[in-house]
Amino acid sequence: MFSSWLPVELTQMAHNVDSFFYIMLGVVAFFFVLVEALLITFLIRYRRTRRNPTGAAVHGNTKLEVVWMLVPAAILIGLGAFCVPYVYALQKPPAQDVTIRVTGHEWYWDFEYPNGAHARTLEVPAGTPVLFDITSADVIHGFYIPDVRLQQDALPGRITQFWINIKPDMVGHVFDVPCDQFCGAGHSQMHATGRVVTQAEFQQWVSSLKK
Amino acid sequence: MEAVLSHPRPRRQSFVREWVLTVDHKKIGVMYGVTAIFFFLLGGLFALLVRTDLLVPQGVFDAQSYNEFFTMHATIMIFLVIIPLLTGAFGNYLIPLHIGARDMAFPRMNALSYWLYLASGVIMLCSMAGGMPDAGWTAYPPYSVSAKGSGIDFWIFSVHLAGLSSILGAINFLVTIHKMRAPGMSFNRMTLFTWSIWVTAWMQLFGTPALAGAITTLLSDRHWSTVFYNASAGGDPMLYQHLFWFYSHPAVYIMILPAFGIISEVLPVFSRKPIFGYHAIAYSSVAIGFLGFFVWAHHMFVAGMQMSEGIPFMISSLVIAVPTSVKIFNWLATMWRGSVEYSVPMMYASLGFIGSFIIGGFSGVLVAAVPLDMDLHDTYFVVAHIHYVLFGGSVMTIMAGLHFWFPKVTGRMYNKTLGHVSFWFYFVGTQLTFFPMHFLGLAGMPRRYATYPPQYMFWNDVATIGSYVLGLGTLLIVANLFWAAKYGVKVGPNPWGAQTLEWQVSSPPPEHNFDEIPTVTDNPYRPYDPPQPEPEANPTWA
Numbered sequence A: 001m002f003s004s005w006l007p008v009e010l011t012q013m014a015h016n017v018d019s020f021f022y023i024m025l026g027v028v029a030f031f032f033v034l035v036e037a038l039l040i041t042f043l044i045r046y047r048r049t050r051r052n053p054t055g056a057a058v059h060g061n062t063k064l065e066v067v068w069m070l071v072p073a074a075i076l077i078g079l080g081a082f083c084v085p086y087v088y089a090l091q092k093p094p095a096q097d098v099t100i101r102v103t104g105h106e107w108y109w110d111f112e113y114p115n116g117a118h119a120r121t122l123e124v125p126a127g128t129p130v131l132f133d134i135t136s137a138d139v140i141h142g143f144y145i146p147d148v149r150l151q152q153d154a155l156p157g158r159i160t161q162f163w164i165n166i167k168p169d170m171v172g173h174v175f176d177v178p179c180d181q182f183c184g185a186g187h188s189q190m191h192a193t194g195r196v197v198t199q200a201e202f203q204q205w206v207s208s209l210k211k
Numbered sequence B: 001m002e003a004v005l006s007h008p009r010p011r012r013q014s015f016v017r018e019w020v021l022t023v024d025h026k027k028i029g030v031m032y033g034v035t036a037i038f039f040f041l042l043g044g045l046f047a048l049l050v051r052t053d054l055l056v057p058q059g060v061f062d063a064q065s066y067n068e069f070f071t072m073h074a075t076i077m078i079f080l081v082i083i084p085l086l087t088g089a090f091g092n093y094l095i096p097l098h099i100g101a102r103d104m105a106f107p108r109m110n111a112l113s114y115w116l117y118l119a120s121g122v123i124m125l126c127s128m129a130g131g132m133p134d135a136g137w138t139a140y141p142p143y144s145v146s147a148k149g150s151g152i153d154f155w156i157f158s159v160h161l162a163g164l165s166s167i168l169g170a171i172n173f174l175v176t177i178h179k180m181r182a183p184g185m186s187f188n189r190m191t192l193f194t195w196s197i198w199v200t201a202w203m204q205l206f207g208t209p210a211l212a213g214a215i216t217t218l219l220s221d222r223h224w225s226t227v228f229y230n231a232s233a234g235g236d237p238m239l240y241q242h243l244f245w246f247y248s249h250p251a252v253y254i255m256i257l258p259a260f261g262i263i264s265e266v267l268p269v270f271s272r273k274p275i276f277g278y279h280a281i282a283y284s285s286v287a288i289g290f291l292g293f294f295v296w297a298h299h300m301f302v303a304g305m306q307m308s309e310g311i312p313f314m315i316s317s318l319v320i321a322v323p324t325s326v327k328i329f330n331w332l333a334t335m336w337r338g339s340v341e342y343s344v345p346m347m348y349a350s351l352g353f354i355g356s357f358i359i360g361g362f363s364g365v366l367v368a369a370v371p372l373d374m375d376l377h378d379t380y381f382v383v384a385h386i387h388y389v390l391f392g393g394s395v396m397t398i399m400a401g402l403h404f405w406f407p408k409v410t411g412r413m414y415n416k417t418l419g420h421v422s423f424w425f426y427f428v429g430t431q432l433t434f435f436p437m438h439f440l441g442l443a444g445m446p447r448r449y450a451t452y453p454p455q456y457m458f459w460n461d462v463a464t465i466g467s468y469v470l471g472l473g474t475l476l477i478v479a480n481l482f483w484a485a486k487y488g489v490k491v492g493p494n495p496w497g498a499q500t501l502e503w504q505v506s507s508p509p510p511e512h513n514f515d516e517i518p519t520v521t522d523n524p525y526r527p528y529d530p531p532q533p534e535p536e537a538n539p540t541w542a
Helices: A012-045 A062-091 A199-208 B002-006 B015-020 B025-053 B063-099 B107-126 B151-179 B192-223 B237-254 B257-271 B278-294 B307-319 B321-335 B344-368 B370-376 B380-410 B416-442 B454-487
Strands: A098-105 A108-112 A122-125 A129-136 A141-145 A150-154 A160-165 A174-178 A191-197
Touching: A012 A062, A012 A160, A012 B321, A012 B344, A012 B370, A062 B307, A062 B321, A062 B344, A062 B370, A098 A122, A098 A141, A098 A150, A108 A191, A122 A199, A129 A141, A129 A150, A141 A174, A150 A160, A150 B370, A191 A199, B015 B025, B025 B063, B025 B107, B025 B380, B025 B454, B063 B107, B063 B151, B063 B192, B063 B237, B063 B257, B063 B380, B107 B151, B151 B192, B192 B237, B192 B257, B192 B278, B237 B257, B237 B278, B237 B380, B257 B278, B257 B321, B257 B344, B257 B380, B278 B307, B278 B321, B307 B321, B307 B344, B307 B370, B321 B344, B344 B370, B344 B380, B344 B416, B380 B416, B380 B454, B416 B454
Parallel strands: A098 A129, A122 A191
Antiparallel strands: A098 A108, A129 A160, A141 A150, A174 A191
């Protein structure tokens, strides 16, 4: 039941995203418990009884207002600032990389490898940066790899990008590549299968593909 | 005898004269309400079809039908249910009463707003004949340009009319609130519901034209060979998304601000206390209305924007949670040291709304963060988020408002026991339906899927069972209210002991609202006097 809580982390970046998730989940869970506890306490403690027929004549409290405005503001802006370095790191692809061109079609993914060969399956080498150049041949698709916690829409006439660097101990792992931007009747069937291979296996596999 | 003669009993009006030709804001409000409840049942039926499809991984219906179902579900619920109910029904009925006016500023334009809304709904229904729209309520091009059939054209026409109705309604609310307040009612003496409708109207006025532009160009691309969104001819599909979300993110606040207003009316009455932090709640609505226009691109973090371009939108999206949390804390403080009555509206407002809505607020903080959105965007996590906001938030509040003002509108009371039973159906159904979607999203299940990998089946089935519980709860509520409208026990003007102006006139209020326009000298939320001790035969304290 809970085995599908979060998918495998193929990359260090995925691990960082999960860390963000757990930190932010911790913060919001704290406030969630606080608010629910106050709500239920007040509902029970201050319920209408014969001895408590009417509420107190209280209109507000400026100090409290300032506290519960500034504290959440500081926490929220802090959380946002905390995320900023990750965004810039993700935006700048490493200099040396293997580029795979991804094209969304109704309803399949096409992958073009560095030698110009095409395939419907995604083989990615571990231990080296891999850059995806993502586009579409028809409508908008969503190129999503849950196991690396990343996605970009595939748009016609535009190239979007993200890069990954899969941990070497993940070789042999098979992962799902769904389309997650609605694209018509075949949307939920639009999956590719991805496989993590060694760099040698990758070269071999790519050269075995017909151009 | 003279008194009777001077107030001759009015002749019973025909249905056409009483309803179809009416320009009375109360009757128009009721018509909005009844029409929207009909669409609520229809939109709910589509939701149940969607959930039924997802009972099994391979789907029960074919994918095309599934796509039509979720498109109709979202479109109906947003454009034909939540917005018309909150602004059209509650706003129309209550604003003139809350500000001490006899009607809206432009009564005939008000009637026009309703009839445009009804036409919009009828056109949406007509689309079923020619192949329902299947592009989602967002209708992103190029898919929506290339989609076959007339469904999307009906959809565009219908949304256009709903938008026009919204704009006219917004102008009417703004003029009414600015020009027609009773003597002595400064802005800082308005009810918080009036504040929320005032901000909402500004948002509708500024936002809706962007949506109109987006869908007009979409129609033009579909039929008149223009290339606004055709990338191969130099157009840009992302332009549509910017225009669409420039309206549709503020629309989320259009769907929640009046709900906040309703909560601010219900909580003090059933806590027997003045609202805590009147100014903080009023001004935080204004802050939300302003900030609401600077967050739209958080829907587009993965849509092709430069990643770092998301950062300012991430910050504004996080900051907009501040005025919302200010409200939550003030509502809690309103209950603190109160005398809380477990009435049906109070159950919806406290446990139902606060208890559920904060889950949507907190998941909103998570998806506002760019790194998390890169993962969770377009997954079921977002579906869970919006349903906790719109169902746990807006619809729970609508139920609170319906049960709160029902005796005012009809002069009768519903069955309270059945009201409590249906509340628990609603509360449990909401959690069962929408909470599991968080797990599905975190596990990586994309949204708008007619079929899914088998490992997602367990939580999908829990959600589907929950949706049936919700469906049953909805039927109970509607049956209870419609039965009570005719056969319920009659009640006096102020069955809840509330303080705002609408409770000071008869139930239902007379056509002209007030025999004498009240002069306002104070804030609408005042301390409650202790109830008079009931007379006893042998007082023990004597």
